[in-house]
Amino acid sequence: MQTIQQNIATINAVNENADMVANTDFEVRSLDTMCVNESQQTHPWWYNFKYMIVGIVFGIVFVKAEIISWFRMQEMFRLQSFHMYGVIGTAVVVGIISIWLIRKFNIKTIYGEKIEFHPKKSNKGHIYGGLLFGLGWALTGACPGPIFAQIATGAYVVIVVLLSAIAGTWVYGYFREKLPH
Amino acid sequence: MIEILKQPWPWYVAGAIIGLIVPALLILGNKHFGISANLRHVCAACFPANIRFFKYNWKKEVWNFFFVGGILVGAIIASRFLANPEPVKIAPALATELAGYGITDNSNLVPKQLFSFESLFTLRGLIMMVAGGFLVGFGARYAGGCTSGHAIMGLSELQWSSLVATVMFMIGGFIMANLILPFILSL
Numbered sequence: 270m271q272t273i274q275q276n277i278a279t280i281n282a283v284n285e286n287a288d289m290v291a292n293t294d295f296e297v298r299s300l301d302t303m304c305v306n307e308s309q310q311t312h313p314w315w316y317n318f319k320y321m322i323v324g325i326v327f328g329i330v331f332v333k334a335e336i337i338s339w340f341r342m343q344e345m346f347r348l349q350s351f352h353m354y355g356v357i358g359t360a361v362v363v364g365i366i367s368i369w370l371i372r373k374f375n376i377k378t379i380y381g382e383k384i385e386f387h388p389k390k391s392n393k394g395h396i397y398g399g400l401l402f403g404l405g406w407a408l409t410g411a412c413p414g415p416i417f418a419q420i421a422t423g424a425y426v427v428i429v430v431l432l433s434a435i436a437g438t439w440v441y442g443y444f445r446e447k448l449p450h
Numbered sequence: 451m452i453e454i455l456k457q458p459w460p461w462y463v464a465g466a467i468i469g470l471i472v473p474a475l476l477i478l479g480n481k482h483f484g485i486s487a488n489l490r491h492v493c494a495a496c497f498p499a500n501i502r503f504f505k506y507n508w509k510k511e512v513w514n515f516f517f518v519g520g521i522l523v524g525a526i527i528a529s530r531f532l533a534n535p536e537p538v539k540i541a542p543a544l545a546t547e548l549a550g551y552g553i554t555d556n557s558n559l560v561p562k563q564l565f566s567f568e569s570l571f572t573l574r575g576l577i578m579m580v581a582g583g584f585l586v587g588f589g590a591r592y593a594g595g596c597t598s599g600h601a602i603m604g605l606s607e608l609q610w611s612s613l614v615a616t617v618m619f620m621i622g623g624f625i626m627a628n629l630i631l632p633f634i635l636s637l
Contacts, residue, residue: 326520360472400625413597
């Protein structure tokens with residue numbers, strides 16, 4: 270009896286393993302290359318604090334440039350202010366130049382790893398998902414980054430927006446196979 | 451110096467700093483700038499429910515939680531120590547339009563008359579916060595990224611699909627703000 274149970278346990282473990290293998294990190298994120306992370310480095314957890322420092326700078330800019338302002342988003346979508354177009358436009362220009370330099374001079378990470386880029390295949394999700402995201406962005410006046418910053422400035426009710434966004438992400442994951450991509 | 455920092459920062463300063471986050475994350479550890487992936491990692495960590503989309507090694511992505519943690523800390527610093535004492539300046543046309551819906555309080559970046567626990571129990575508040583949040587989360591994942599992942603990171607990489615996504619974000623925003631939001635605000 271015990272052996273049978275053990276066998277079942279082994280089979281389950283193997284199945285789960287096979288699932289994980291068939292579903293390697295990269296494959297599962299093929300439509301979602303925004304979060305690919307091909308670094309092979311394994312470091313103690315506190316090495317992650319360097320990303321927190323970058324986040325702190327980002328958070329300060331979010332608040333001080335009023336990127337978390339619902340009013341700013343409304344102005345942008347009504348073409349009443351140049352501000353947000355200026356912010357995003359400048360960021361993209363700086364980003365393009367930075368990535369061009371990284372590629373041209375083959376700049377490595379601080380750990381000597383090659384910096385990887387992954388071309389993304391177009392799919393219909395970019396159209397349908399993008400449209401739905403845009404609707405939500407103008408309603409809440411916040412994309413995912415500013416949602417966090419809004420909460421931190423004391424607008425605690427925005428936690429509801431965050432929880433709802435997590436629910437939306439989950440529901441997408443649940444229906445993903447049935448949605449056109 | 452502090453007085454200058456307390457003023458709202460101009461777009462070219464903010465844009466340049468945000469643009470530099472792209473190479474900073476790449477050089478610090480091959481990390482691709484993106485925020486909405488965090489929402490997915492939360493699902494993967496807390497409620498994977500045997501859904502394939504949430505079965506991956508989210509622990510490899512904890513850097514992204516640290517990044518978001520930093521955003522929280524930065525926003526607290528900015529709102530505590532660098533807060534602008536003046537009310538938020540808004541375009542006169544927008545102010546007039548919003549006044550028509552009774553939204554006159556611009557003392558806060560997040561308008562209190564729309565986003566508060568009291569308004570959460572009104573139809574208008576419920577749509578704006580719950581339905582709005584849902585669309586942000588669902589749409590971002592469906593599109594494979596949000597404003598940071600597509601409009602900043604993807605466009606910086608000159609990815610065609612990110613341009614498509616960014617254009618659709620803007621179309622969605624224009625439709626909502628100009629065609630649908632007026633009805634919701636008058637509820």
